[in-house]
Amino acid sequence: MRDLFEEIHADLARHDPVERAKELSRRELPKRFYTEVAVAETDGGFAVTLDGRQVKTPARKPFLLPSRPLAEAAAAEWAAQESVINPGLMPLTRLANAAIDAVSQRFAEVADEIARYAGNDALCYRAEEPERLAERQRLTWDPLLEAASGLLGHRFRLAGGVLHVAQDPALTAAYRALVGTVSPLELAALHTVTTITGSAVLALLLARGVSTPDQIWAAAHVDEDWNAELWGEDAEASRIRAYKRQEFDAATLILRG
Structure with a gap:
């Protein structure tokens, strides 16, 4: 089982979920060897058992959930x-x-990467035209940025188009401080949502x-949905x-319990 999962957990920061699925699909999958699944x-937590034997991670650590x-x-x-x-059909297992x-061993590195997303968040980059798309972005994203600003104690700076806008270092520091308090499992989930949506704010x-x-x-797909409506x-x-x-x-199961 180790070879099948190692692409998932060996370097969380580098692997896009779709690319992971493609890689796994090219490998020969092992046959199901168990009959009964239980908890x-x-x-140390709650284990998954297969015919009475506890599941382990690819690194042979106990697979335990809180x-x-x-x-x-x-x-x-x-x-x-x-x-x-x-x-490829087991997203929660892969994430755990x-x-x-990985994340438990590289917590600071993963937290730093998420905080960097906050400094270059997708919600801060707005279309200048067409006007209707810009308005949809404003109506959808502005309240979310306002809520995030309230949590962080600092306001986000917006940019038109794709030109980079530097956020206040105090904002990214506040974000980093927040994510530094979560568990490795929660941090892995935050990383997944951030990379999928392009937004540490979301x-x-x-x-x-x-x-x-x-x-x-829906907020993560404003632009994509706009294009789908047009084309x-x-x-x-x-x-x-x-x-x-x-x-x-x-x-979301991890973050919202």
């Missing part, structure tokens, strides 16, 4: 595997593996319960979006 409470609902969701992924075990094996608001998951998801949906783009939504939902 067991242990001293709550029974999370462990049951991971167990459901294992139970859903049919003739083979396909990690990443947290246990990840923070999701974690703090300021907006619903559907509102966060129609692209089948490949829709497939990728659906896959990313599964990753997003797994991270």
